[in-house]
Amino acid sequence: MTTPIKIELKCPCCNTKFESRSLMSTTVGFKETDFHPISLGFQALPLYIHTCTHCGFTGLLGDFEKPKKISNQLAKRISNEIGPLVRDGLPDGGTRYEFAARIAEWQGKDPETIANLYLHAAWCCVDERDMENESIYRLSAIEYFKRALDEEGCLSDDSRTTVTYLIGELYRRVGEIELAHEWFNRVISESDSDEAKQKIVALAKQQKDNPKNML
Template sequence: MENLDPIFDRNVECPLCKTKFTSKKIRSKFIKVERYESDFCPIYKEGHVNGLLYNIYVCPDCGFSFSDDFSKYFPPGTKEEIINKVSSNWVPQNFGGHRTIEDAIKTYKLACYCAELKKEKHIVTAGLYLRIAWLYRLLENIEQEKRFMKIAIHHYYESYSTDDFRGTQVSEVRILYLLGELSRRIGEIDQAVKYFSMVIERQSRTVETKIVDMARERWYEIRDMQKQEDVINE
Protein backbone atom coordinates (compact mmCIF):
# COMPACT_ATOMS: atom_id res chain seq x y z
CA MET A 1 0.00 0.00 0.00
CA GLU A 2 1.37 3.38 -1.00
CA ASN A 3 2.19 5.74 1.90
CA LEU A 4 -0.14 8.72 2.09
CA ASP A 5 1.61 12.10 1.84
CA PRO A 6 0.74 14.33 4.83
CA ILE A 7 0.59 17.34 2.49
CA PHE A 8 -1.74 17.51 -0.49
CA ASP A 9 -2.81 20.02 -3.16
CA ARG A 10 -6.13 21.70 -2.47
CA ASN A 11 -8.01 23.32 -5.35
CA VAL A 12 -8.87 26.93 -4.53
CA GLU A 13 -10.69 29.76 -6.31
CA CYS A 14 -9.63 33.32 -5.57
CA PRO A 15 -12.63 35.24 -4.18
CA LEU A 16 -11.32 38.44 -5.75
CA CYS A 17 -10.29 37.60 -9.34
CA LYS A 18 -11.78 34.07 -9.60
CA THR A 19 -8.46 32.55 -10.66
CA LYS A 20 -8.28 28.82 -9.89
CA PHE A 21 -5.07 27.59 -8.27
CA THR A 22 -3.75 24.94 -5.88
CA SER A 23 -2.33 25.42 -2.41
CA LYS A 24 -0.73 22.90 -0.08
CA LYS A 25 -2.76 21.73 2.92
CA ILE A 26 -2.03 19.19 5.65
CA ARG A 27 -4.26 16.18 6.11
CA SER A 28 -5.80 16.54 9.56
CA LYS A 29 -4.80 12.98 10.57
CA PHE A 30 -1.14 14.02 10.28
CA ILE A 31 -1.45 17.07 12.54
CA LYS A 32 -0.11 15.87 15.90
CA VAL A 33 -0.06 18.49 18.66
CA GLU A 34 2.06 17.61 21.69
CA ARG A 35 0.80 20.48 23.85
CA TYR A 36 -0.42 24.06 23.80
CA GLU A 37 1.42 26.99 25.35
CA SER A 38 -0.36 29.43 27.65
CA ASP A 39 -1.48 31.61 24.72
CA PHE A 40 -2.79 28.52 22.85
CA CYS A 41 0.23 28.30 20.55
CA PRO A 42 0.37 24.66 19.38
CA ILE A 43 3.60 22.74 19.83
CA TYR A 44 3.69 19.94 17.29
CA LYS A 45 5.21 16.54 17.96
CA GLU A 46 8.75 16.14 16.72
CA GLY A 47 8.90 15.08 13.11
CA HIS A 48 5.35 16.22 12.35
CA VAL A 49 4.37 19.04 10.02
CA ASN A 50 3.63 22.43 11.56
CA GLY A 51 -0.06 23.03 10.91
CA LEU A 52 0.41 26.80 11.04
CA LEU A 53 2.40 26.93 7.81
CA TYR A 54 -0.42 26.26 5.34
CA ASN A 55 -3.41 28.20 6.67
CA ILE A 56 -3.18 31.02 4.13
CA TYR A 57 -4.07 30.91 0.44
CA VAL A 58 -2.25 33.37 -1.81
CA CYS A 59 -3.63 33.94 -5.30
CA PRO A 60 -0.65 33.75 -7.65
CA ASP A 61 -2.36 36.05 -10.17
CA CYS A 62 -3.69 38.98 -8.13
CA GLY A 63 -2.00 38.56 -4.74
CA PHE A 64 -5.22 38.43 -2.72
CA SER A 65 -4.40 36.40 0.40
CA PHE A 66 -6.98 34.84 2.68
CA SER A 67 -7.82 32.02 5.07
CA ASP A 68 -10.87 29.80 5.54
CA ASP A 69 -12.02 32.27 8.21
CA PHE A 70 -12.47 35.14 5.73
CA SER A 71 -16.06 35.95 4.84
CA LYS A 72 -17.10 35.67 1.22
CA TYR A 73 -18.65 39.16 1.39
CA PHE A 74 -16.69 42.19 0.19
CA PRO A 75 -18.04 45.44 1.66
CA PRO A 76 -18.65 48.19 -0.95
CA GLY A 77 -15.41 49.66 -2.29
CA THR A 78 -13.12 47.06 -0.74
CA LYS A 79 -12.54 45.07 -3.94
CA GLU A 80 -11.38 48.22 -5.69
CA GLU A 81 -9.16 49.08 -2.72
CA ILE A 82 -7.49 45.66 -2.78
CA ILE A 83 -7.01 45.78 -6.56
CA ASN A 84 -5.48 49.26 -6.26
CA LYS A 85 -3.19 48.55 -3.30
CA VAL A 86 -2.37 44.85 -3.73
CA SER A 87 -3.09 43.55 -7.22
CA SER A 88 -1.71 46.54 -9.15
CA ASN A 89 1.60 46.18 -7.28
CA TRP A 90 1.68 42.38 -7.30
CA VAL A 91 4.72 40.65 -8.73
CA PRO A 92 3.40 37.20 -9.72
CA GLN A 93 4.74 34.57 -7.33
CA ASN A 94 3.55 31.22 -6.10
CA PHE A 95 3.18 30.23 -2.44
CA GLY A 96 1.35 27.04 -3.38
CA GLY A 97 4.29 24.72 -2.69
CA HIS A 98 6.04 23.57 0.47
CA ARG A 99 6.64 26.43 2.90
CA THR A 100 9.32 27.38 5.37
CA ILE A 101 8.47 29.37 8.49
CA GLU A 102 9.70 32.50 6.68
CA ASP A 103 7.43 31.72 3.72
CA ALA A 104 4.48 31.27 6.06
CA ILE A 105 5.16 34.61 7.77
CA LYS A 106 5.04 36.32 4.36
CA THR A 107 1.66 34.71 3.60
CA TYR A 108 0.21 35.77 6.95
CA LYS A 109 1.44 39.34 6.49
CA LEU A 110 -0.17 39.45 3.05
CA ALA A 111 -3.40 38.06 4.53
CA CYS A 112 -3.33 40.66 7.33
CA TYR A 113 -3.00 43.47 4.80
CA CYS A 114 -5.84 42.06 2.69
CA ALA A 115 -7.99 41.54 5.80
CA GLU A 116 -7.53 45.16 6.84
CA LEU A 117 -8.38 46.43 3.34
CA LYS A 118 -11.37 44.08 3.13
CA LYS A 119 -12.58 45.18 6.57
CA GLU A 120 -12.67 41.64 7.92
CA LYS A 121 -13.87 41.18 11.48
CA HIS A 122 -11.31 42.12 14.10
CA ILE A 123 -11.52 38.60 15.53
CA VAL A 124 -10.27 37.18 12.21
CA THR A 125 -7.48 39.75 11.84
CA ALA A 126 -6.40 39.27 15.47
CA GLY A 127 -5.94 35.55 14.88
CA LEU A 128 -3.71 36.22 11.88
CA TYR A 129 -1.46 38.61 13.80
CA LEU A 130 -1.23 36.20 16.73
CA ARG A 131 -0.10 33.41 14.44
CA ILE A 132 2.63 35.63 13.04
CA ALA A 133 3.81 36.16 16.63
CA TRP A 134 3.85 32.38 17.17
CA LEU A 135 5.93 31.85 14.02
CA TYR A 136 8.43 34.49 15.12
CA ARG A 137 8.62 32.64 18.45
CA LEU A 138 9.72 29.53 16.55
CA LEU A 139 12.45 31.65 14.97
CA GLU A 140 13.35 32.96 18.47
CA ASN A 141 12.83 36.54 17.27
CA ILE A 142 11.46 38.01 20.51
CA GLU A 143 11.30 41.60 19.23
CA GLN A 144 9.05 40.70 16.27
CA GLU A 145 7.03 38.25 18.39
CA LYS A 146 6.13 41.03 20.84
CA ARG A 147 5.51 43.50 18.03
CA PHE A 148 2.86 41.30 16.48
CA MET A 149 1.39 40.40 19.86
CA LYS A 150 0.75 44.11 20.42
CA ILE A 151 -1.11 44.35 17.12
CA ALA A 152 -3.10 41.21 17.99
CA ILE A 153 -4.04 42.77 21.34
CA HIS A 154 -5.40 45.83 19.51
CA HIS A 155 -7.64 43.70 17.29
CA TYR A 156 -8.79 41.42 20.12
CA TYR A 157 -9.73 44.53 22.11
CA GLU A 158 -11.64 45.96 19.13
CA SER A 159 -13.39 42.63 18.65
CA TYR A 160 -14.38 42.54 22.33
CA SER A 161 -15.52 46.18 22.27
CA THR A 162 -17.62 45.80 19.12
CA ASP A 163 -18.87 42.26 19.79
CA ASP A 164 -17.75 41.17 16.33
CA PHE A 165 -16.70 37.78 17.73
CA ARG A 166 -20.36 36.82 18.23
CA GLY A 167 -21.31 33.89 16.04
CA THR A 168 -17.71 32.67 15.77
CA GLN A 169 -15.97 29.85 17.62
CA VAL A 170 -14.17 32.37 19.83
CA SER A 171 -15.95 33.14 23.10
CA GLU A 172 -15.88 36.28 25.24
CA VAL A 173 -13.98 34.41 27.95
CA ARG A 174 -11.32 33.25 25.49
CA ILE A 175 -10.83 36.79 24.14
CA LEU A 176 -10.49 38.24 27.65
CA TYR A 177 -8.02 35.51 28.56
CA LEU A 178 -5.96 36.17 25.43
CA LEU A 179 -5.97 39.90 26.15
CA GLY A 180 -4.62 39.08 29.61
CA GLU A 181 -2.03 36.54 28.51
CA LEU A 182 -0.70 38.57 25.58
CA SER A 183 -0.52 41.66 27.82
CA ARG A 184 1.44 39.60 30.35
CA ARG A 185 3.84 38.38 27.68
CA ILE A 186 4.65 41.90 26.50
CA GLY A 187 5.10 43.16 30.07
CA GLU A 188 1.84 45.09 30.55
CA ILE A 189 1.16 43.48 33.91
CA ASP A 190 -1.60 45.81 35.16
CA GLN A 191 -3.60 45.19 31.99
CA ALA A 192 -3.00 41.46 32.32
CA VAL A 193 -4.33 41.42 35.88
CA LYS A 194 -7.42 43.37 34.79
CA TYR A 195 -8.30 40.92 32.02
CA PHE A 196 -7.55 37.80 34.07
CA SER A 197 -9.84 39.17 36.80
CA MET A 198 -12.60 39.69 34.22
CA VAL A 199 -12.26 36.04 33.17
CA ILE A 200 -12.46 34.83 36.78
CA GLU A 201 -15.53 37.01 37.39
CA ARG A 202 -17.33 35.12 34.61
CA GLN A 203 -16.61 31.66 36.02
CA SER A 204 -20.26 30.99 36.91
CA ARG A 205 -21.44 32.01 33.42
CA THR A 206 -19.14 29.93 31.23
CA VAL A 207 -18.62 26.26 30.41
CA GLU A 208 -14.97 26.98 29.54
CA THR A 209 -13.75 26.17 33.04
CA LYS A 210 -10.25 25.28 31.83
CA ILE A 211 -9.74 28.85 30.58
CA VAL A 212 -10.95 30.20 33.94
CA ASP A 213 -8.45 27.91 35.67
CA MET A 214 -5.67 29.14 33.37
CA ALA A 215 -6.56 32.76 34.12
CA ARG A 216 -6.49 32.03 37.85
CA GLU A 217 -3.07 30.35 37.53
CA ARG A 218 -1.66 33.36 35.65
CA TRP A 219 -3.20 35.73 38.21
CA TYR A 220 -1.56 33.86 41.11
CA GLU A 221 1.77 33.75 39.25
CA ILE A 222 1.69 37.52 38.80
CA ARG A 223 0.74 38.09 42.44
CA ASP A 224 3.55 35.84 43.67
CA MET A 225 6.03 37.57 41.37
CA GLN A 226 4.97 40.99 42.67
CA LYS A 227 5.32 39.79 46.27
CA GLN A 228 8.86 38.60 45.57
CA GLU A 229 9.70 41.94 43.95
CA ASP A 230 8.34 43.79 47.00
CA VAL A 231 10.58 41.68 49.30
CA ILE A 232 13.63 42.40 47.14
CA ASN A 233 12.86 46.14 47.10
CA GLU A 234 12.37 46.41 50.87
Protein backbone atom coordinates in the same frame (compact mmCIF):
# COMPACT_ATOMS: atom_id res chain seq x y z
CA MET B 1 2.08 13.70 12.31
CA THR B 2 1.66 16.57 9.84
CA THR B 3 1.00 15.39 6.28
CA PRO B 4 0.89 18.05 3.54
CA ILE B 5 -0.83 17.73 0.17
CA LYS B 6 -0.71 19.82 -2.99
CA ILE B 7 -3.92 21.60 -4.02
CA GLU B 8 -4.91 23.85 -6.91
CA LEU B 9 -6.63 27.13 -6.11
CA LYS B 10 -8.13 29.93 -8.17
CA CYS B 11 -7.41 33.43 -6.94
CA PRO B 12 -10.65 35.39 -6.35
CA CYS B 13 -8.76 38.62 -6.92
CA CYS B 14 -7.02 38.07 -10.28
CA ASN B 15 -8.46 34.66 -11.37
CA THR B 16 -4.99 33.12 -11.61
CA LYS B 17 -4.85 29.38 -10.95
CA PHE B 18 -1.94 28.31 -8.78
CA GLU B 19 -0.66 25.40 -6.74
CA SER B 20 -0.49 25.58 -2.97
CA ARG B 21 0.11 23.22 -0.08
CA SER B 22 -2.56 22.25 2.41
CA LEU B 23 -3.05 19.62 5.09
CA MET B 24 -4.16 16.05 4.64
CA SER B 25 -3.75 15.44 8.37
CA THR B 26 -2.03 16.81 11.45
CA THR B 27 -1.65 15.75 15.06
CA VAL B 28 -1.48 18.39 17.78
CA GLY B 29 0.85 17.22 20.51
CA PHE B 30 0.63 20.17 22.90
CA LYS B 31 -0.91 23.61 23.31
CA GLU B 32 0.58 26.71 24.86
CA THR B 33 -1.28 28.94 27.29
CA ASP B 34 -2.08 31.37 24.46
CA PHE B 35 -3.68 28.35 22.71
CA HIS B 36 -0.83 28.00 20.20
CA PRO B 37 -1.09 24.42 18.86
CA ILE B 38 2.20 22.52 18.63
CA SER B 39 2.00 19.86 15.92
CA LEU B 40 3.94 16.62 15.94
CA GLY B 41 6.49 16.80 13.15
CA PHE B 42 6.87 20.09 11.32
CA GLN B 43 4.49 22.89 12.26
CA ALA B 44 1.24 23.00 10.32
CA LEU B 45 0.19 26.66 10.66
CA PRO B 46 1.70 27.91 7.36
CA LEU B 47 -0.29 25.24 5.51
CA TYR B 48 -3.58 26.86 6.51
CA ILE B 49 -2.78 30.11 4.69
CA HIS B 50 -2.53 30.49 0.91
CA THR B 51 -1.06 33.24 -1.27
CA CYS B 52 -1.42 34.03 -4.95
CA THR B 53 2.07 35.04 -6.07
CA HIS B 54 0.63 36.83 -9.10
CA CYS B 55 -1.35 39.53 -7.23
CA GLY B 56 -0.66 38.91 -3.53
CA PHE B 57 -4.16 37.91 -2.40
CA THR B 58 -3.76 35.88 0.79
CA GLY B 59 -6.32 34.06 2.89
CA LEU B 60 -7.53 30.84 4.44
CA LEU B 61 -8.88 28.04 2.26
CA GLY B 62 -12.44 29.32 2.56
CA ASP B 63 -11.39 32.69 1.16
CA PHE B 64 -10.58 30.88 -2.08
CA GLU B 65 -13.31 28.23 -2.12
CA LYS B 66 -16.17 30.54 -1.07
CA PRO B 67 -14.78 33.99 -1.78
CA LYS B 68 -16.40 37.34 -1.11
CA LYS B 69 -16.72 39.64 -4.10
CA ILE B 70 -13.58 41.74 -4.49
CA SER B 71 -14.03 45.21 -5.93
CA ASN B 72 -11.70 46.58 -8.58
CA GLN B 73 -10.48 49.14 -6.05
CA LEU B 74 -9.59 46.46 -3.50
CA ALA B 75 -7.98 44.24 -6.15
CA LYS B 76 -5.78 47.16 -7.19
CA ARG B 77 -4.79 47.86 -3.59
CA ILE B 78 -3.86 44.22 -2.98
CA SER B 79 -1.84 44.10 -6.19
CA ASN B 80 -0.05 47.38 -5.45
CA GLU B 81 0.68 46.87 -1.75
CA ILE B 82 1.14 43.11 -1.37
CA GLY B 83 1.83 41.88 -4.90
CA PRO B 84 5.43 43.19 -5.04
CA LEU B 85 6.20 41.42 -1.74
CA VAL B 86 5.37 37.93 -3.04
CA ARG B 87 6.46 37.87 -6.68
CA ASP B 88 9.95 36.62 -5.84
CA GLY B 89 8.50 33.74 -3.81
CA LEU B 90 6.40 33.02 -0.76
CA PRO B 91 7.39 34.77 2.46
CA ASP B 92 7.27 32.97 5.80
CA GLY B 93 4.03 31.93 7.46
CA GLY B 94 3.89 34.86 9.87
CA THR B 95 4.18 37.40 7.07
CA ARG B 96 1.46 35.69 5.05
CA TYR B 97 -0.93 35.72 8.01
CA GLU B 98 -0.17 39.43 8.32
CA PHE B 99 -1.10 39.89 4.65
CA ALA B 100 -4.36 38.01 5.29
CA ALA B 101 -5.10 40.24 8.29
CA ARG B 102 -4.52 43.41 6.27
CA ILE B 103 -6.75 42.16 3.46
CA ALA B 104 -9.43 41.12 5.95
CA GLU B 105 -9.42 44.65 7.34
CA TRP B 106 -9.67 46.15 3.84
CA GLN B 107 -12.64 43.84 3.25
CA GLY B 108 -14.34 45.11 6.39
CA LYS B 109 -14.26 41.80 8.24
CA ASP B 110 -15.00 41.72 11.96
CA PRO B 111 -12.20 42.53 14.43
CA GLU B 112 -12.18 39.05 15.99
CA THR B 113 -11.33 37.53 12.59
CA ILE B 114 -8.52 40.05 12.10
CA ALA B 115 -7.23 39.50 15.65
CA ASN B 116 -7.06 35.75 15.13
CA LEU B 117 -5.08 36.17 11.92
CA TYR B 118 -2.53 38.32 13.77
CA LEU B 119 -2.47 35.75 16.58
CA HIS B 120 -1.70 33.02 14.05
CA ALA B 121 1.05 35.26 12.64
CA ALA B 122 2.56 35.49 16.13
CA TRP B 123 2.36 31.72 16.57
CA CYS B 124 4.21 31.25 13.27
CA CYS B 125 6.91 33.60 14.52
CA VAL B 126 7.31 31.47 17.65
CA ASP B 127 7.85 28.43 15.43
CA GLU B 128 10.21 30.45 13.20
CA ARG B 129 12.06 32.01 16.20
CA ASP B 130 11.30 35.52 14.95
CA MET B 131 10.97 37.25 18.32
CA GLU B 132 10.74 40.81 16.99
CA ASN B 133 7.78 40.21 14.72
CA GLU B 134 6.21 37.87 17.26
CA SER B 135 5.81 40.81 19.65
CA ILE B 136 4.52 43.10 16.89
CA TYR B 137 1.86 40.59 15.88
CA ARG B 138 0.85 39.92 19.48
CA LEU B 139 0.28 43.65 20.00
CA SER B 140 -1.76 43.82 16.79
CA ALA B 141 -3.86 40.88 18.00
CA ILE B 142 -4.46 42.69 21.30
CA GLU B 143 -5.63 45.80 19.45
CA TYR B 144 -8.21 43.92 17.40
CA PHE B 145 -9.35 41.70 20.27
CA LYS B 146 -10.07 44.90 22.22
CA ARG B 147 -12.06 46.21 19.28
CA ALA B 148 -14.00 42.94 19.21
CA LEU B 149 -14.88 43.38 22.89
CA ASP B 150 -16.06 46.94 22.22
CA GLU B 151 -18.14 46.05 19.15
CA GLU B 152 -21.67 45.07 20.08
CA GLY B 153 -22.62 41.61 18.89
CA CYS B 154 -19.13 40.66 17.70
CA LEU B 155 -18.48 38.10 20.45
CA SER B 156 -20.63 35.57 22.25
CA ASP B 157 -20.64 35.63 26.06
CA ASP B 158 -18.30 32.62 26.23
CA SER B 159 -15.97 34.13 23.66
CA ARG B 160 -15.76 37.40 25.61
CA THR B 161 -14.30 35.54 28.60
CA THR B 162 -11.75 33.73 26.44
CA VAL B 163 -10.77 36.89 24.54
CA THR B 164 -10.37 38.84 27.80
CA TYR B 165 -8.07 36.08 29.08
CA LEU B 166 -6.14 36.05 25.80
CA ILE B 167 -5.49 39.79 25.97
CA GLY B 168 -3.97 39.26 29.40
CA GLU B 169 -1.85 36.35 28.22
CA LEU B 170 -0.67 38.23 25.14
CA TYR B 171 0.32 41.21 27.29
CA ARG B 172 2.21 38.82 29.58
CA ARG B 173 4.10 37.38 26.64
CA VAL B 174 5.26 40.82 25.45
CA GLY B 175 6.44 41.73 28.96
CA GLU B 176 3.59 44.07 29.95
CA ILE B 177 2.99 42.39 33.30
CA GLU B 178 0.84 45.10 34.94
CA LEU B 179 -1.49 45.18 31.95
CA ALA B 180 -1.55 41.39 31.90
CA HIS B 181 -2.65 41.30 35.55
CA GLU B 182 -5.31 43.94 34.88
CA TRP B 183 -6.88 41.75 32.17
CA PHE B 184 -6.48 38.53 34.15
CA ASN B 185 -8.30 40.21 37.06
CA ARG B 186 -11.22 41.00 34.77
CA VAL B 187 -11.57 37.28 34.11
CA ILE B 188 -11.00 36.28 37.73
CA SER B 189 -13.75 38.65 38.90
CA GLU B 190 -16.35 36.82 36.82
CA SER B 191 -18.72 34.60 38.80
CA ASP B 192 -20.35 31.99 36.62
CA SER B 193 -21.17 28.34 37.12
CA ASP B 194 -20.48 27.49 33.47
CA GLU B 195 -17.75 24.82 33.41
CA ALA B 196 -15.98 26.15 30.31
CA LYS B 197 -15.83 29.66 31.77
CA GLN B 198 -14.54 28.36 35.08
CA LYS B 199 -11.65 26.69 33.26
CA ILE B 200 -10.69 30.05 31.76
CA VAL B 201 -11.03 31.71 35.18
CA ALA B 202 -8.72 29.06 36.67
CA LEU B 203 -6.25 29.58 33.83
CA ALA B 204 -6.27 33.35 34.41
CA LYS B 205 -5.51 32.80 38.12
CA GLN B 206 -2.62 30.48 37.20
CA GLN B 207 -1.15 32.87 34.65
CA LYS B 208 -1.33 35.74 37.12
CA ASP B 209 0.14 33.93 40.13
CA ASN B 210 2.32 31.15 38.68
CA PRO B 211 2.49 31.58 34.90
CA LYS B 212 3.33 28.69 32.61
CA ASN B 213 3.89 28.59 28.87
CA MET B 214 2.25 25.21 28.25
CA LEU B 215 -1.25 23.98 29.04
